[in-house]
Amino acid sequence: MTPRILYTRLAFAEVITWTLLILGMIGKYVFGLDWATAVGGSIHGFVFLCYGAATIAVWTDKKWSPGTGVLGLASAVIPYATVPFERSVDRRALLEGPWRLGPGGETPRSLPERVLAFALRSPVIALIVALVVVTVVFSLLLVAGKPTEWFS
Template sequence: MSPRTLFRRLALIEAVTWTLLILGMVLKYVTGTTELGVRIGGGLHGLAFLAYLAATVYVAVDGRWSAGRTLAGLASAVIPYATLPFERSAERRGLLGDRWRLGPGGRTGEVPRSALERLQAATLRRPVVTAVIGAVVVLAVFGALLVAGPPVPRS
């Protein structure tokens, strides 16, 4: 899967789960019918949110995005549906490649410059292992956040 495909899919998934969460909030707070929509939509959105953040960093390292652009990509996940215009903007600016720069079939003679790039080059050589480890890390963070529970409102 290319950086473009990964980023585009996760931007869309993140936006779709925003819809589920918002619908759940309408059911809970406006109609007062059920809390189930917030539990399910919120859980799915939380998982998609974390996956999108991880993918943004991974794609940013590959594309050598500036710190500001990377932070803008991360921040786009906080605003409902903002991942979609951010993804379109990144595409228009040529920030999303058809292949991984440091992966097999990437740019010839490309040498990792930093520890993050060396780590990425190593992970791109083993995509299945990387996908499994990435999923485990995202699920572990998600599980830890579930155990911590929602923020407690101040009285």
């Protein structure tokens, strides 16, 4: 899977899960369906974390500027902003080509590049590690409670 395909799919998935979350909020606050936000929020949270990880991976591999990378991460926080951001970086050819650090690719130089190169060159192990990490982060966020209650 190329960086473009991965990033395009996750940007679109983020839009879909924002819609699920918003529909869940409507279900909860208009129709009294308390479970609706738990379902929509959980799915959205998982895809949000995956999009963030993909942004960091593509940022590292494609050598995006710090501003572009941070804007990519910020686009996940703003409803429906991931697709316009993805289209913007695609138009600027920042998603072009295969993974630079993939099998047979460039030698990684920094720690983030070494981690990404390992993930791209050992995808099964990386997938297992990524699923464990995302599950742990996701579980910690569930234990932390609703984001609206974190600072109260």
